[in-house]
Amino acid sequence: MSAADELARLTADPCVVADNVAMKYQVISTEEQTEVPRFGWKILQRFTPRPNTVTVHALNRLSLVVRRGESVGIIGRNGSGKSTLMKLVSGQVRPTGGAIHASSTPIMLGVNAALVPELSGDQNVVLGCLAMGLSRDEIDARFDEIVEVSGLEKSIHLPMKSYSSGMGSRLRFAIAACGNPEILLVDEALNTGDAQFAARSKRRMDELREKAGCVLLVSHSLDTIKDMTGRVVWLDKGDLIMDGNPKDVTKKYMEFTNHLARGNNISAHGLRADVMASLEVANVVNQRGGDRSFTAAG
Numbered sequence: 001m002s003a004a005d006e007l008a009r010l011t012a013d014p015c016v017v018a019d020n021v022a023m024k025y026q027v028i029s030t031e032e033q034t035e036v037p038r039f040g041w042k043i044l045q046r047f048t049p050r051p052n053t054v055t056v057h058a059l060n061r062l063s064l065v066v067r068r069g070e071s072v073g074i075i076g077r078n079g080s081g082k083s084t085l086m087k088l089v090s091g092q093v094r095p096t097g098g099a100i101h102a103s104s105t106p107i108m109l110g111v112n113a114a115l116v117p118e119l120s121g122d123q124n125v126v127l128g129c130l131a132m133g134l135s136r137d138e139i140d141a142r143f144d145e146i147v148e149v150s151g152l153e154k155s156i157h158l159p160m161k162s163y164s165s166g167m168g169s170r171l172r173f174a175i176a177a178c179g180n181p182e183i184l185l186v187d188e189a190l191n192t193g194d195a196q197f198a199a200r201s202k203r204r205m206d207e208l209r210e211k212a213g214c215v216l217l218v219s220h221s222l223d224t225i226k227d228m229t230g231r232v233v234w235l236d237k238g239d240l241i242m243d244g245n246p247k248d249v250t251k252k253y254m255e256f257t258n259h260l261a262r263g264n265n266i267s268a269h270g271l272r273a274d275v276m277a278s279l280e281v282a283n284v285v286n287q288r289g290g291d292r293s294f295t296a297a298g
């Protein structure tokens with residue numbers, strides 16, 4: 001296979017496929033049940049009190065295909081399902097409906113990446129890299145590059161608990177990106193960095209994409225999303241609302257939130273419904289032998 005064919009094959013291949021995926025959580029609510037139970041049931045309940053369980057629909061039936069070389073931003077209001085989608089892709093939680101397929105194990109760079117605050121930055125580099133499956137030799141070979149990406153040369157020997165939250169985020173990003181993951185998931189971890197770190201992390205993410213990997217980036221900062229991604233997905237209340245180029249999607253999302261901020265709920269929801277109606281949904285087709293083909297939106 002020629003290099004051009006190989007490149008074409010890599011860039012056409014999906015890295016992450018969400019096939020009609022849904023996520024529901026059952027949670028206990030302290031709110032009194034509103035419906036009036038039947039007479040006999042009410043008496044029974046008095047003797048066997050049961051907590052009021054409610055179902056939270058974190059994601060409603062969503063299909064999405066992310067191809068090699070793509071960097072996809074995920075935006076939406078609080079509680080819209082962004083982190084849930086990332087947790088599903090990373091395998092931290094199993095969907096209650098549909099399935100997630102990934103071409104390799106995704107590396108999740110979250111705000112809570114498991115590093116040890118009492119250990120110094122350099123010790124945490126080793127720890128984080130070992131956790132990602134790198135050998136000691138590989139860690140030694142990449143150590144300087146990780147420190148350079150983090151920009152923490154001066155503080156790398158100090159305990160991580162003495163770092164500011166932005167410094168901690170920089171180190172976590174540098175560690176997660178060093179293993180050249182094919183699929184890198186970043187949930188709100190880049191927001192605390194300064195402009196220099198933003199440029200460095202963008203460069204690192206571009207390098208990963210050039211190696212035919214893909215990046216999924218959740219952020220409330222629309223500037224970060226526009227700077228760092230080539231495609232944006234807007235989620236709202238568990239629904240996929242829009243999937244397209246960063247400029248168009250962030251513009252519509254801002255229009256939506258501006259309506260809400262001004263209290264124009266009806267026009268906000270009209271806009272939401274209009275945008276959602278023109279969404280092209282990815283279609284995942286099962287083929288013989290477990291192979292799948294995809295027609296991707298976006």
Ligand SMILES: Nc1ncnc2c1ncn2[C@@H]1O[C@H](COP(=O)(O)OP(=O)(O)OP(=O)(O)O)[C@@H](O)[C@H]1O
Nearest residue numbers: 025027056058076077078079080081082083084085
């Ligand atoms: N472990 C859980 N148990 C119960 N409900 C959950 C759980 N995790 C998330 N949810 C609910 O699922 C919905 C989506 O949450 P999610 O964390 O995915 O939102 P988000 O878009 O990441 O929000 P934010 O912008 O605030 O980070 C919310 O209604 C939330 O309350």
Ligand SMILES: [Mg+2]
Nearest residue numbers: 082083084187
């Ligand atoms: Mg979140």
